[in-house]
Amino acid sequence: MNLSSKDIERIRNDFPILNRKVNGSDLVYLDNAATSQTPKQVIDCIVDYYSNYNANIHRGVHSLSQQATEAFEVARKKVQQHFNIAHPEEVIFTSGTTHSINAVASGYAKLLNPGDELIVSALEHHSNIVPWQMACEQSGASLKVIPMDASGALDLKAYESLLSDRTQLVFCNHVSNALGVINPIETIIEKAHAVGAAVLIDGAQAAPHIKADLQALDVDFYTVSAHKLCGPTGIGMLYGKKERLEALPPYQGGGEMIATVSFEKTTYAGLPHKFEAGTPNIAGGIAFGAALDYMNSIGFERIAAYEKQLLELATEKLSLIEGVEIYGTSEEKTAVLSFNIKGLHPYDIGSILDQMGIAVRTGHHCAQPIMDFYQIPGTVRASFSFYNTFDEVDRLIAGVIKAKEMLS
Ligand SMILES: *Cc1c(COP(=O)(O)O)cnc(C)c1O
DSSP states (O other), X not given: OOOOHHHHHHHHTTOGGGGOEETTEEOEEOBTTTOOOOOHHHHHHHHHHHHHOOOOSSSOOSHHHHHHHXXXXXXXXXXXXXXXXXXXXXXXXXXXXXXXXXXXXHHHHHHOOTXXXXXXXXXXXXXXXXXXXXXXXXXXXXXXXXXXXXXXXXXXXXXXXXXXXXXXXXXXXXXXXXXOBBOOHHHHHHHHHHTTOEEEEEOTTTTTXXXXXXXXXXXXXXXXXXXGTTSOSSOEEEEEOHHHHHHSOOSOOSTTSEEEEOSSOEEEOOXXXXXXXXXXXXXXXXXXXXXXXXXXXXXXXXXXXXXXXXXXXXXXXXXXXXXXXXXXXXXXXXXXXXXXXXXXXXXXXXXXXXXXXXXXXXXXXXXXXXXXXXXXXXXXXXXXXXXXXXXXHHHHHHHHHHHHHHHO
């Protein structure tokens, strides 16, 4: 049942990029939390679209347009099924998580009033902070923050004390991209609903590892970027409960999102078109569906179990290096290892690793408030995917030891 080394070998053959060399060494790609690599099944799907049925959707009576429309809508149904969403029109195709959150925040900016409160977690990516600050500026609503502790866990007692009948919306990521910690979103959602607030969960970092059941979660909005789960860039999902999306004003006007247009009055189209103005990323949407098919053919439980082994091995070996500090130490984690070495700058470590062909992320990971909490400029972040190997963990550890020697 578990992924064997034979399975991993077969899986790696699906990813052309994993065969390349970087600075003379075999690539070790450990920046999966920023973007994942793309299997040939997904690349082929994009080539097939542009080679055989590239046409604008919904608008044409001609065969190509019908074929493209059909494939795009099939992809929407795949996304719907994957996340156990009640209705296909609750799946809005966007360019990704950032776009999805901005769409919701822009709508809320028109609905919120002075005195209304929004609650954000201390663990958020900038894309789940800045759009809400903009909405607060426009509406006069205010933003409260759920604090975190040193392990990277959110303070749920403090959260409860922030909730009130003034709370309109709570937003939090499912998994922190900077630390990899899995947040207790079930509790966060339940407590928000108890005071009548809606909840938006940023699922960008969770989706590659956890198959979320959005009906069971009873979440109001959920966002995903396809490029983090083996799909292409420039496509993602905004899920919204039907009644929430119907109440939300659209934030972009244009073609495809209208029912009727005259210079006196325009009426909006129904869901999902109300939020899909203009020509969407058609090839991307279809490839997003193919990426979900690909990952489901491996199975999310097997993916999560294997990645956990990679994380445990890497954590154990890294902890043996003197001067290493790991950030995000709570039990519930996806395969993200964020760390520093005492006295060394993360950027320098990252540069030396790159010379050895090892790709990690360094910096604040678009989550400056977390770095401020730890009073550090940034971290080195190694993030694993199911196509990484135990050998690659060893190469990372050897690389970090070498970097430490060279820098100290
Ligand atoms: C990657 C990421 C985002 C931003 O996603 P984009 O694809 O850049 O829009 C937001 N939140 C989290 C938790 C992420 O990991």
